[in-house]
Amino acid sequence: MREITQTVCCNDVRFVVGRNALEVLRELTGKIAVFHPLWLDPTPIRKVLPEAEYFPVEDGERLKDANNVLVLAKELFERGYDRGDTIIAVGGGSVTDTVGFLASIYLRGIRLVNVPTTLLGMVDAAIGGKTGVNFAGIKNVLGTFYQPNIIIAELSFLDTLPQQELRNGLSEVIKYSIVLDSALYNILMGSKDEIMRKDDEALEEVIIRSASNKLDVVAQDERETKGIRIVLNFGHTVGHAIESATDFKVHHGLAISVGMTCESKFAEELGYAEEGLVEDTLSLLTLYELPVNPDQLDPRPDPYKALKALEKDKKRRSDVLLVPVPRRIGAWTKAEIPVETFKGLTEQCLR
Numbered sequence: 001m002r003e004i005t006q007t008v009c010c011n012d013v014r015f016v017v018g019r020n021a022l023e024v025l026r027e028l029t030g031k032i033a034v035f036h037p038l039w040l041d042p043t044p045i046r047k048v049l050p051e052a053e054y055f056p057v058e059d060g061e062r063l064k065d066a067n068n069v070l071v072l073a074k075e076l077f078e079r080g081y082d083r084g085d086t087i088i089a090v091g092g093g094s095v096t097d098t099v100g101f102l103a104s105i106y107l108r109g110i111r112l113v114n115v116p117t118t119l120l121g122m123v124d125a126a127i128g129g130k131t132g133v134n135f136a137g138i139k140n141v142l143g144t145f146y147q148p149n150i151i152i153a154e155l156s157f158l159d160t161l162p163q164q165e166l167r168n169g170l171s172e173v174i175k176y177s178i179v180l181d182s183a184l185y186n187i188l189m190g191s192k193d194e195i196m197r198k199d200d201e202a203l204e205e206v207i208i209r210s211a212s213n214k215l216d217v218v219a220q221d222e223r224e225t226k227g228i229r230i231v232l233n234f235g236h237t238v239g240h241a242i243e244s245a246t247d248f249k250v251h252h253g254l255a256i257s258v259g260m261t262c263e264s265k266f267a268e269e270l271g272y273a274e275e276g277l278v279e280d281t282l283s284l285l286t287l288y289e290l291p292v293n294p295d296q297l298d299p300r301p302d303p304y305k306a307l308k309a310l311e312k313d314k315k316r317r318s319d320v321l322l323v324p325v326p327r328r329i330g331a332w333t334k335a336e337i338p339v340e341t342f343k344g345l346t347e348q349c350l351r
Ligand SMILES: NC(=O)c1ccc[n+]([C@@H]2O[C@H](COP(=O)([O-])OP(=O)(O)OC[C@H]3O[C@@H](n4cnc5c(N)ncnc54)[C@H](O)[C@@H]3O)[C@@H](O)[C@H]2O)c1
Pocket: 037, 059, 060, 061, 064, 091, 092, 093, 094, 095, 097, 117, 118, 120, 121, 124, 125, 126, 127, 128, 129, 130, 131, 132, 140, 157, 158, 159, 160, 161, 162, 165, 168
């Protein structure tokens, strides 16, 4: 078992990864509410927290409806939860996003522990304090910044995770390696077999490195106001445009895989990146069988719809997009790219 602690603004955030990492839950005191997906057997958690109350919920985007938050808040209130108690969110990003939002508004904030069960959750969604639910058909339109006290990446949950969901999470791991961590890049290049067969030691290493990269960035710029947290958006400008152009039928991890390929090309073409970056990006993504061009996506995104989505990107400032661009593996910089230039490059990349 390995762990790190990072101070983010006014809280210590503790991240623990390993097989049997759930043991850490024994340290909790007070009343404990465990929210978990209906399909997930909570027995491993019950073993360490026999006194807790268990609330099964649907997961996926169905759960992320703002109305569900009020239903869950009512349950907590009726059962007498107060600010000294703890909420545990067990599940993928859909559960940690929704239950995190609930924890942040219930009595103006109740202690939160995230127990991600997908690789994407362990390396990204459960870390960093962004919570969000969908409202009026708009994804993540209601949300807060609210740091969990503890994040527990229990490796045994990954035993049942399908390979495709593993790849979706690896796409974010690859993102950290390209813009922030050349050592992680080398580890990924050298350990594909171990990672894909879910070897504990290999997963522990890539998960803790990813968490540490994300927590470092979040500690410097929790609320994305200092131009540092934007680095986490590498691949996401084109990636979101792809998701939007396919009505979110292409999974986030696959969309940002093509997004990272395109944005590496832009970085080289516009002179931000050293020669070789695109080749290095392609080598790693293809090694993990992630898509690097739009023909590999199902459905194939319509470039025209993707360009329309770019115009509405939240990183847009008047006529420019403020985006992170890699300089070489493990290093990045901020770039202000005119929207028209970005659209032209995206069209070329998605055509
Ligand atoms: N807050 C953030 O910073 C942040 C970052 C990235 C993504 N997100 C959000 O996260 C969500 C996507 O995350 P996700 O892919 O983890 O979502 P998810 O919760 O929808 O899980 C994906 C799928 O995996 C299944 N699953 C979960 N754990 C499993 C396990 N251990 N074994 C087998 N199957 C399992 C789920 O039932 C679901 O079908 C999106 O809503 C996105 O907006 C948030």
